[in-house]
Amino acid sequence: MNDINAWVWWLVAAAGLGIPLVVTAMPEFGMLAVGAVAAAVSAGLGAGVVLQVLVFAVVSVALIAVVRPVAARHRAQRPQLATGVEALKGKQAIVLERVDGSGGGRIKLGGEIWSARALDAGQAYEVGQEVDVVDIDGATAIVM
Incomplete structure (x- = not known):
């Protein structure tokens, strides 16, 4: 075991950290794996054990x-382009x-004809009026 260089052990550690990354989908394991690769590079350049561990810790x-934090911000953002x-x-x-x-009416929305009903049950809209779509319930547009 003393014949194997330290950088090889760091690469083994990086591969070992990559396995739980794939299995659990926890990106932190990937970041630790990158730290192990950085330590392998420092070991390959001749750094001592203390410096290798320090490089691993600092990079990780x-x-x-x-x-x-950047990933959490992106995960919390709503999509910029609404679809469907x-x-x-x-x-x-x-x-x-x-x-x-009652839901018996029809509107032209986005070039298509949709069934529609008023948001307020007491409200009615006549032919030719412009309405705003507030929600879609199945194949029925809810308008006001």
């Missing part, structure tokens, strides 16, 4: 301290058939 902690039903909310539509709270 720096990655965790910098990358985790979410893209229709807030759009304006034209009433083609009288729309009221």
